[in-house]
Amino acid sequence: MMRRWLLPLSILALAAVRVAAQAPDLSPHGDLDVRCEVCHDASSWVVPSPSPAFDHATTGYVLTGRHAQAACSGCHEDLQFRRVASACADCHLDVHRRRFGTHCDDCHDTSGWDVRDASRAAHPATGFPLLGAHAVVDCDACHQGSPGEEHTTIPADCLSCHDADYEATRDPDHAANGFSTDCVSCHGMTASGWGSGSFIHSPAFPLTGAHATATCASCHASGYAGTPTDCYACHRPDYEGTDDPGHVAAGFSTDCRQCHSDVSWDGADFDHATSGFALTGAHVTVSCVSCHATGYTGTPTDCYACHRPDYEGTDDPDHVAAGYSTDCRQCHNDVTWEDADFDHATAGFPLTGAHTTTTCVSCHAAGYAGTPTDCYACHRPDYDGTNDPVHVAAGFNTQCASCHSTSVWQPANWNHDALFPIYSGRHRDEWNACVDCHVTPTNYAVFECITCHEHNRTDTDRDHQGEDGYVYQSAACFQCHPRGDE
Template sequence: MDPSNTPSSTRRIAHPKAFAGLLVALLVACGLQLRGPDGPRQGWWDERGPVVPHDTFPADCSLCHVGKGWSTIRADFQFDHLAETGVELDGAHDGAQCLRCHNDRGPVQWYAAKGCSGCHQDPHLGRLGATCTECHDTFDWFPSGILADHQSTRFPLEGAHLATACASCHPAAEAGQFTGVSTRCESCHLEDALGAQSFDHVASGNLTSCEQCHQPTQWGGGTFVHNFFPLTGGHALSDCSACHTGGVFSGLSTNCFSCHADDFTGTDDPDHVAAGFSTSCDECHNIQSWEGAAFNHAFFPLTAGHSISDCSACHGSGTFAGLSTDCFSCHASDYAGAMDPNHVTAGFSTACDECHNTSTWEGANVDHSFFPLTAGHNLASCTACHSPGTFMGLSSDCFSCHASDYTGASDPNHVTAGFSTSCEECHNTSDWGDANIDHSFFPLTAGHNLSSCTACHSPGTFTGLSSDCFSCHASDYTGANDPNHIAAGYPTTCQACHNTSDWDDAVFNHDFPIKTGAHKNFSCTQCHTNPATYAVFSCIDCHEHNAVDTQKKHKPDEVPGYSYNSAACYSCHPNGKGD
C-alpha cells in the first residue's frame, strides 16, 4: 500500500505520537533512501539522519512498517489528519501525496502560515489580492464565482457579455493577469459602429454612447430611446429616415408644424389658412391619425342638436373666429318665424335658451315657475290661457281667468252667497268642480257631512249664519214629544243631550238613576205625572205609602223635619233605594 495515495481522512494510528511514525512510513513508501558511508542504503539513518526527522515518532516501527525492509506499510494503517493535527484535508488536498507538504523544506508550520501563497505561486502578481479563496477553492484550481464577483464591479456582465471569454476583454487573462480596461462600449465595438449599414453612425455622429440604442443581449436591432418625443401611433415608424431626412438627427424641432406644414396649408375642409387656425396641430389632431381631427369646442359644447359632423353647417362662410355664442345669432329666423306662439307679437325674450334646449328646437319648455303649470293648468297649448297671444303682464290671480266660472256657479250661487273671489280658498288646480271649503269654524262631521250646501244654507244664505244648534234644529226641539221638550222645560242647548251622529240618540243627564236599579226603563210619565210640566214628579203615587205607616217609620226624634210629600222623599232618598 502506497501511503502517498491513501486518503488522509482514513489514515489513523493509535499511538499518541503516531505522527512521527507516519513520516517514516512516508519516506520509505515514497522511495526515499537513507545514505551511509558507502552510498545509498536502506536503513534507519546515516550520518545526516533521516530526510524527515523521526525524533518524535513512536519507537515501535511496526506501528507503520511490516517486513524486514521499511518500504512496506501496514495494510491496516490509518491516520485521521483532522483529529491528530487539527488541520482538515478537503478537496484536492485530500488526495495529495503526503510529501507534497511534509518534505525537507522544513517544518510545515513555516510555510503553512503563509496561507495559499506558501505552496502556490501567485500568477496574478498580487494585483488581485492575497485572498485566493475569493476565486479559488480546494477542489480544483479553476476559478469559481468569478462571474458573480464581476457583477459588483463597475461593469456587471449581462446578456452576451456573460458568454464572452475573459481574454476577449482582458488580453493577459490566460496568464492570470487581469488589468483594468475601459467600460466604454466603443472601446470594443468601434468597428461595429463604423461598419453599420442600416444606420450610418458616422454621418449621424453616433459613434459613442452605444447603450443609447443597443442592449448587451445582442448588437443588432438597436432601439433608440426616443422618450423626449414618444414614437407612438402614427409616429411609430420603422425607418428613422422618414423623419430624419438627410441623416440629420440632432437639432430637429418637436413642433408638429415643423413636419406638417404641408398638411396645414393643403387642408380645405375646413381651409386652415383662411380660417386662421392655430399652427399648434395638437389642439385638434392626434398622433393616431392626421384625419378625423377633433377640435376642442369646450367654449361652446357641441352636444345634441349642435353635434354636427360638418363644420360648415355653422361656419358656412368659412369664418371660424369671432363668431357669437348667443343662440339668437344663429336662430333669428327661427324666432321670427315661430307662430305657436308668435314670439314677435308676444314679445318673447331673444335669449332662446330660456325655453329651448340643444336637443330639439321644437317642444320648448318655458320656465313657468312663477305660476306652476300643474294638474288642470298643464295644458298643451299656450293659447288656452294666453289668448289672443298675450303673454306679458297677465295676472296670476285665479279670478282673472275664472270670473265666468265664478259668476256661472249655481250650486251654490257664488254671487248671491257673496263668496270670496279668492278661488283657491275652495278650489284646486286638479278639478274645478271638486271644491272643498274650509269649514273648520263649524266641522262638517257625521250628520253634518252633507253633499249639498243648500241643505243647511237655504235659500242660498252663506254668511251671517249662527253656529248654534237651535238655529237650525228649532223645529226638532218643538216637535219632540218623547219627552215633550217644551213641557219638560229642556234647555235649547241641543248638544247637552244630542250629538251630530244621530239626532234621536239623545243622552239626558238624569240626576235620579233611571238606567239602573228598580227605575230602569221607566217611562218619563210614570214619575212625571203632570204632562204639562216635567218639573213636577211624584214618589208617593208609586210606592203606595200611607201617611200613617210612613209616620211610624219617620219618628220626629229620628227624622227631624219629616213631611209626607214627594219632594221631601227625594231630598232624603236621591238614589231611589229607599234607605
C-alpha cells in the same frame, strides 16, 4: 571554348534557381496565401466579380447583401487584399457626421442604405411615433437641413412642418380665426390626411343633439375666437321669428334650454314649476294660450284670474250669490270641477255624523255666506215637531247637541245629572221613567218631588220648623235640595 561558356551558364542557372525561389514574393497580392487557380484560370488574369471560387468568409468577413454583389475593386482598391480595413467608416462616407456614431449597422444592414421601414419601427424611441400619414411619408419630407443635423435637430411640434398648411387653409381660415397651431387639437395623428378635422368641443360647449351635425360655419360665421356660448347669440332669429307662441311679445327667456332640448325645437318642455306654479292635473294637458292669452310675462297664478267665468257661471250652487271664496282650491282639485270637497272645518263647523252625507243645500238653502252654525237654525222644524217629549212646551234647550249626537236623533243622551243627579247620588235607581218626576208630559220644566217621596205633610212641616222660606211644594224642595241630598 567549352570552359569559356561554362561559367556564364552556371551563373544563369543559379540566377534562374534564385528567381524561381523568389517567385512568390513577386505576386501582386503580397502575402495572400491563396493559390492562383482559386481565382484565376488559364484564359486570363481577369477575375469574375464576385469570384465564384473564393470563399470570403475565410477572411472573417462574410459578404452579404450588397457586399456580395459589389466588385472586389469596390473595396480592394489595389491588389494588396489583406490591407483593407473592415469598419464601415473605412469604406463609407458618414453623411451624418458621426452624430449617430460610427457603426452604420446600428441603423443600416447590407441590403441597402434605405432604412425607412426600420426607422419607422424605431421612431417611437424619439418621442414621436410615426402614425397615420406620417407612417408613409418620405423621411426627407421632415428631415431637412444641414448635413448631419437633418436627423438630430428636427422639432416635433406640428407647426414646424405644417406652417404652410396652417397658413394656406381657408375653410375655415385657421390664421384669421386664431386656431391653435397644435394640429392634433382637431386633426388625428392616425388619419391618412387632413380630412375635415374633428375638434373636441367639450367641455366648454359639448356638441350634442342637432349641434353635433351642424356645420362649423353655422355658429362660427364671423370666426371662431370668442364665439359666445349662449343660445340667443346663435338663435336670435329663431327666437324673434317664433309666433306660436310669440316669444318676444310674451317676454320668454332667451335661454332656449329652459324649454327646448338640443335635438329639435319641437316638443318644447318648459318646467312650469320654475315659475312658481307647477302644472298638475288638468293643467298639464291644457294649451298654453288658455292661461296665457295676453302673454306670458306677469301672468297671475291665483285661480280666479283664469277661472272667473267658471266661478260666475256656476249656479249649482251659485258661487257668487253664496259668496264662495274665489280660491277654487278650497273646494276643488286640479283634476276636475266635479267632486268638490270643501273642508268644512275651515268654516268653524266640522262635518261629522249625518252632516257628512247631507247635501249642501240642506243647510245652505238661502246661500252660503253667513250661514248660522247653531243647531236650531237648521233643526227648528225637528225641534218644534217633536212630541215625545214635546220640546217646545217643555222648554227644552234649543242646542240639540245638549242631548243628541250628529249621527242620529235616537237615542238622546241628555246629561240630567248636570241639573239634578238621577244617575248618581240618592236618586240613582229610584226612578223608572221620566214621568215619575215630570208629571206633565208636555212640559218638562214642571216636576214633582212630593209625589215620589211619600212624606206626611204633618211630619214634613214639623221637621222643617224654623227653616226660612219653607213651603210644602216641590219647587221649594228643589230650592233647598238641588242635588237631592237630605
